[in-house]
Each structure stands twice: as structure tokens, then as C-alpha cells.
């Protein structure tokens with residue numbers, strides 16, 4: 001429960017709405033408890049007027065609410081016939097019911113609407129926090145988990161801030177008002193009639209706890225089913241090509257069967273809930289009639305009107321009391337969801353702007369000095385005592401075997417991670433003291449997996465530079481040698497790509513993501529093996545196109561393709577997190593070392 005304390009700020013923000021909502025709940029219940037009293041009055045009035053045989057008039061009581069008392073005085077002062085009094089009382093009961101309904105409507109309008117506002121604020125808070133967290137956080141948490149926090153957990157919390165709060169306050173208001181009037185009328189009858197309710201409360205609580213536990217298990221099974229289905233859809237091509245549809249289906253069916261069994265058990269337990277409720281409410285009604293009836297026969301101060309009133313009160317309590325378990329379960333669920341949200345919202349991003357962070361105009365100088373880097377989630381030592389200086393405007397190709405640390409260099413330069421030891425400086429500033437947004441906005445980075453959004457090509461490219469016009473976008477596409485491909489698409493730059501639209505080839509995707517980086521027009525360009533799916537001729541064309549573009553800019557090109565590297569100022573060969581050799585293309589070829597060997601192997605591969 002303490003976890004829900006985090007919602008205080010929202011309740012404070014919407015305190016006016018909440019207070020008005022509570023007022024509406026009180027008013028609607030107030031009108032609710034008046035109706036039984038007016039009914040009791042008619043019963044009493046009819047009995048007294050008809051002088052029923054053997055009816056011993058109990059003394060007139062004055063335990064009505066002030067409003068009802070005033071209403072009775074008014075009616076009795078006008079000397080009306082009995083049918084007229086009955087009709088007026090009937091209309092009054094109808095008006096009270098309408099007023100009750102009207103205020104219930106207002107109550108929902110304020111409290112449920114408030115919960116929707118809180119849900120909106122909370123979703124934005126969670127989303128804003130997601131944006132701040134570093135890549136390591138995303139490595140440690142699955143997409144499904146992140147999605148369920150923003151969707152499911154926030155919705156569960158909304159069930160607390162809206163319906164649960166509303167039913168809880170409604171229940172407290174109704175119970176206290178009815179019990180107040182019942183005690184006022186007959187304390188002893190109240191005691192007998194309410195006696196079964198604590199037993200009912202204990203049963204509800206116990207059954208509810210079991211329901212809660214079972215539904216948690218059910219949720220977990222459902223989550224694993226969903227992840228399984230999600231993976232099947234994402235990996236459908238792999239599943240089909242390996243003819244594994246049957247195996248996937250069996251796996252899904254087994255999980256489904258588990259889900260079915262758990263759901264059936266839950267349904268059986270839930271089936272117990274309402275019958276036991278009805279039993280105890282029925283028992284209370286029975287006790288009212290029996291004990292009240294006996295007291296009446298014995299001539300005690302209990303009239304038929306009191307019995308009628310009590311029966312109505314008891315029935316009014318049915319729904320709110322039956323909602324206790326449901327409300328408690330909603331509160332429990334909301335508390336566990338809020339706990340998950342709190343854990344996540346309290347996660348501090350490992351990479352954040354230092355207090356003293358400076359916005360610099362990056363000229364493109366880069367210096368790694370004895371850098372060691374260990375991936376925090378796996379402990380893999382990706383860079384070892386790595387030193388490299390790149391001058392502004394220098395064009396450096398980084399090559400090497402897979403897993404040798406090339407991408408890691410790019411990730412450190414974008415400060416997606418911080419170095420574990422050693423120094424990384426840009427233009428002589430420690431990268432940790434450079435404003436993050438300034439650093440990243442001055443770097444054009446094309447990652448290996450050039451992810452495209454399900455949007456138009458124009459928007460995908462201009463994403464690199466919000467506010468870029470179509471001319472900028474086309475220029476960037478031309479530099480990335482993808483303009484012709486785009487013009488061949490059905491709606492050119494307005495063609496929607498991704499899930500909702502056209503599927504681009506691997507090479508086209510890579511080139512669109514290169515265009516997205518080039519449109520940024522920054523002093524540093526980092527291409528991370530983003531030409532792997534591009535044929536040699538197009539690759540040559542791209543290098544040629546961006547040669548002039550690169551003039552005066554620092555360019556780091558990570559690649560596995562060793563042809564076309566003669567135009568680079570330097571080639572750095574990585575091996576196991578360290579530089580194996582570095583130099584110009586001709587120097588490395590003359591050296592006949594690792595680069596030379598890799599180059600020859602690649603040439604052999606091509607010729608064979």
C-alpha cells in the first residue's frame with residue numbers, strides 16, 4: 001500500500017476535482033438513505049389510517065432525518081387524503097432516486113475523469129523517463145516488460161485512482177449513513193441485522209486473497225503467452241523457413257492449456273463469491289423480518305415501518321458490500337503495479353548531463369587515451385588500453401574481425417556508455433563534461449541496424465534534422481545513392497515504409513538511414529558497417545558522393561569491406577579490443593600484416 005503514496009502528487013494536483021467528487025458521493029448517498037425513511041413513513045401512515053385489525057400503534061418516532069421530518073410536517077399540515085399522501089410520497093421517492101442518480105453521474109464525471117487525467121500524466125511521466133534512460137537499461141529489460149509498464153501497470157493504477165477510490169468512498173459514506181439511521185431507529189435490531197456482516201467481510205477478504213493470488217498466476221501465464229506470440233510474429237520468416245510452425249504451435253498450445261486450467265480454477269473460486277454474498281445479505285434480511293416481527297408481535301417499540309426501512313437499507317448495502325472484495329483486489333493490484341512503476345521511475349540513468357556540462361562547438365578532434373571498456377551487463381572486456389587520436393577533418397576507416405570492438409568505439413563516442421577507465425576527449429574536453437544533446441546533435445551516426453520508423457521516407461530522413469525541407473531530404477538521399485530507388489517507389493518520398501507500408505530491401509534501408517544521418521550536416525560522421533547490404537558498385541558511388549561532403553569533416557567508417565578504402569587518411573585494424581596496426585592503405589599493404597592478409601582473403605573470396 002505504501003507504494004501508492006507516490007500518487008499523492010497527482011491527488012494534490014487534482015485536489016479540487018477530488019474534493020468535489022467526494023462531495024457528490026456524499027450528496028448522492030444522502031438522497032439514497034432518505035428514500036427508505038419516506039417509504040417507512042407511508043407504511044406507518046397507511047397502517048394508522050386504515051386502523052388495521054389488531055394493529056397496535058407503536059409510539060410515533062422522531063428518528064427521521066431533518067429533511068424527511070420537515071417533509072412529513074408539511075404534508076400533515078395540509079390535511080390531504082390518504083391516496084394523495086401516498087402519491088406525493090411516491091413522487092418524492094422517485095425524485096430522490098433521480099437526484100441520487102444525478103449526483104452519481106456527477107460523481108463519475110469528476111472522479112473517473114480525474115483518474116483519466118492522472119493516467120495521462122502518469123503515462124507521460126513514464127514515457128519521459130524511458131527517454132532519459134541509457135542503452136544499458138534497455139539491454140537489461142525486455143521490450144515486453146517496458147510496454148507492459150506503460151500500458152498495463154498504468155491502467156491498473158488508474159483502476160485505483162478512479163473506480164476503486166470512488167467505490168471505497170461511496171461504500172464508507174453509504175455504510176456510515178445507513179448505520180447511523182438504523183441505530184437511530186433501533187439499536188438492538190441494527191445489532192442483530194448487521195451481525196452476519198463481519199463474517200461476510202472475513203469471507204470476502206479470504207476469497208478475495210485467493211482470487212488475487214490466482215489472477216497473478218494467470219497474468220504471468222498470459223504474459224508468457226503474449227511474449228511467445230510476439231516472437232512468433234516477429235520471427236515468422238525464420239519459423240517458416242525452418243518449417244517449425246508445428247513446434248511453435250505445440251509450445252503455444254501447452255502454454256494455452258496451462259492458461260485455460262488456471263482460468264477455470266479462478267472462475268470456480270469467483271463463482272463462490274456472489275452466492276456467499278447473497279446468502280449473507282439474505283440472512284440479514286431474514287433476521288430483520290424475524291426479529292423485527294417478533295418484537296412487533298410482542299408489542300415492543302418496533303413498527304412495520306421500521307422493518308420495511310431496515311429491509312431496504314440491507315438491500316442498499318448489497319452492492320457496496322459486494323464491491324469490498326473487488327475494491328480491495330483493485331487496490332492490491334494497483335499497489336503492485338505502482339511498486340513496479342516506482343522501481344523503474346527511481347532508476348537513475350547511468351549516462352546523464354554532468355552539472356558542469358558545457359555546450360561546445362565540436363571541430364571534430366577525438367582522443368582515446370588508454371581506454372578500457374567493460375560492458376556492464378555482460379562483463380565483456382570490449383576495449384583494452386585503447387589509444388587513438390583523430391584530427392579534425394581526418395577520414396579514418398576502422399576494420400577488424402567481428403567482436404573486435406569497432407562498434408564499441410562508436411558507442412563510446414556517442415556517449416551511449418561511459419569508458420570504464422582511461423580518458424575520452426573531444427576537442428580537448430572530457431566527453432563526460434560535454435552537454436549530451438550538443439554532443440549527439442553534432443554527430444551523424446548510422447548504426448548497423450538502420451531502424452526505420454513506420455512512416456514516410458521523407459519523415460524518416462528528415463528525422464535527422466527536424467525542420468528539414470524536401471530539398472535537403474533529396475540532397476541527402478542523392479548523397480546516399482538512394483534517390484533513384486525512392487523515385488521508383490509508388491509515392492516517391494511520401495511512400496510509407498515499415499510495418500504499415502512498402503518493405504524496402506536491406507540495402508535500400510541502409511541507404512535511407514545514411515541519408516537520415518547526412519541531412520544533419522554535422523562536423524563528425526560515423527558510419528557503422530552500414531554498407532554491408534550494398535553492392536560494391538553502389539558502395540563506391542556512395543563513397544565518391546560523400547567524398548566532397550566529407551571534406552573538412554571528421555569521418556569514422558567502420559566496415560568489413562576492405563576494397564574502396566584507399567581514399568581514407570588512415571585505416572585502423574582492431575583485434576581483440578586493441579589496435580593491431582594502423583596506417584594508410586598503401587602502408588598497410590606494404591607492411592603485409594593483418595590488413596594485408598584480410599584484404600587478400602577477401603579478394604580470393606571474390607575471385608572464387
Ligand SMILES: Nc1ncnc2c1ncn2[C@@H]1O[C@H](COP(=O)(O)OP(=O)(O)OP(=O)(O)O)[C@@H](O)[C@H]1O
Nearest residue numbers: 375377378380382401402403404405406407408409
Ligand atoms: N551491448 C552489449 N552488451 C554486452 N556486450 C556487448 C554489447 N555489444 C557488444 N558486446 C560485446 O563486446 C565485444 C565487442 O563488440 P563490438 O560490437 O564492439 O564488436 P565489433 O567489432 O563491432 O563486431 P562486429 O564487426 O561483429 O559488429 C563483443 O565481444 C560483443 O559480444
